[in-house]
Amino acid sequence: MxxxxxxxxxxxxxxxxxxxxxxxxxxxxxxxxxxxxxxxxxxxxxxxxxxxxxxxxxxxxxxxxxxxxxxxxxxxxxxxxxxxxxxxxxxxxxxVEYDVDFIPVLDKAIAQFKGRLNKVGVLTISNHKAQLDLIIRYLTDRGIKAIRGPGHGVLFGGQVFGCNYYNAKDLVEDVDAFFFYGQSRFHAIGVRLVTRKPTYLLDPFFNVIEDVTSGAELIERKAILSVLKAKEARTVGIIVSLKEGQFFMKQALELKEKLSSFGKKVFLFTMREITAQRLRTIKGVDAFLETACPRVALDDEEFDRPVLSYDQGLALIRLLEGGELGDMFSSPFWV
Ligand code: SF4
Incomplete structure (x- = not known):
């Protein structure tokens, strides 16, 4: 490959x-x-x-x-x-396309799911764009009807980002399950969390199929725990990313105002790379909230204190207002 x-x-x-x-x-x-x-x-x-x-x-x-x-x-x-x-x-x-052979993992999926799944939505990332229609035809010709979303904004039909699942959400009423074709567990887990439908990672590189339900449950449990811990924080750091497409200053200022109104001491930070190592150098902050990329907060194991995504931050505010945590993952677009 x-x-x-x-x-x-x-x-x-x-x-x-x-x-x-x-x-x-x-x-x-x-x-x-x-x-x-x-x-x-x-x-x-x-x-x-x-x-x-x-x-x-x-x-x-x-x-x-x-x-x-x-x-x-x-x-x-x-x-x-x-x-x-x-x-x-x-x-x-x-x-940039990977020239990996998709047939072995699709044959495995057909053997596993034919007769159990009538219709699936197929999703992937940009590096498999050229294979997507071939994959859909291969599955459909062999008894699993496969479709992809129509495209959304800059996304081509069937494409997902780690923060953008419109192509999955658009199909949620039409399919029994989703196949995420590629290697990124995080993307497959994102599909599962947004759609609440069975989602299978089809990894053509290792010829492995994985039901990502348990991985999704783990990420959701950790996300909830982080919000509950952050609720107790007296001092909160809000991180604004300087990366061009992750720059959400207005949202950060709104969060600051809200959290301050609940008596939290709030500091604003800017960063480019948000890493556990860098955050460890700041001692006087009990929890961080980042408006950069949801994957930073959800997919990093190394942080020594709660680090919340923007959507987790909104859930935190709902809790502080006396409301429910709510579903932090229902939106197809995660900030
Ligand atoms: S914000 Fe994060 S999840 Fe979204 S495209 Fe950028 S790196 Fe991927």
Whole structure:
């Protein structure tokens, strides 16, 4: 298995835009490709490249604001395709596909679920976009009717982000279960939590099928526990991310005002990478609340005190107001 970077797409962009200097940006999983790509672009097109070496986690995490001061004419961002090529003034999203064979894991799913599931919704991430229709046809031809969502905003049909599950929510009344095709347990768990439908991770790399129900229950229990612990906090730190698509200052200020009205001492922080190691350096804060990326709060094991996502923060406020915790995961869009 290897990752295939669509170099002809890069070529078309360079021919069309005629840049003198371009930035190359990639998630950690593709960072091993950037040196060869930089070398190839410089030697083939005579274009200077700058490798933007911080990890890029998604289209929330681009460098349009930095491009100007670095003197870039454009940035190519690898592996985060959506249904538009250009995002912001400088960034072009380059398709990267995994050429993994999907048939073994689909055959396994057919053997396991044929006759038990009549209709499933199939979801995935950008790196399997080209396989999605083939997967749907393969399942349907062999007795499991498979469909995908129609697309939503920038999401192509069937795509989910770790914070955006519209393509699952749109199908919830139409299917018996969801298949998440790929390796990310977090995405599959997100589908399960948003839809409350049986959800199976179909991992083509290890040829494994996993019912993510217990993983979803664990994340939900931990999320609830964090909110209950944060309720007792006297001092709260609210973290605003400086990443371009994660910058939610207004929401942070609203949370600050609310929490202050309940007698909490609130400090505002800005950060780019929210890590357990960095948070440990602050001693006088009992709980953190981050308005950056829900995955930071929900999917990190290492924090030494409660760290809440925005939706958990809203649940905390409901509790402080004397209401119920409510369902923190019902919205298809998690902040
Ligand atoms: S889950 Fe986090 S990293 Fe992924 S797209 Fe959403 S905000 Fe970005």
């Amino acid at each position: 290897s990752a295939i970077i669509r170099e002809e797409q890069i070529q078309n962009i360079i021919m069309r835009e005629k840049p003198k200097r371009i930035g190359i940006q990639a998630p950690d999983g593709l960072i091993g490709s950037v040196l060869a790509l930089s070398d190839s672009i410089e030697s083939r097109y005579g274009v200077e490249t700058v490798i933007l070496f911080d990890p890029s986690y998604g289209i929330c995490d681009l460098s349009n604001l930095d491009a100007e001061r670095i003197g870039l004419d454009l940035v190519i961002n690898l592996g985060h395709s959506v249904n538009t090529e250009r995002v912001g003034k400088y960034t072009f999203l380059i398709d």
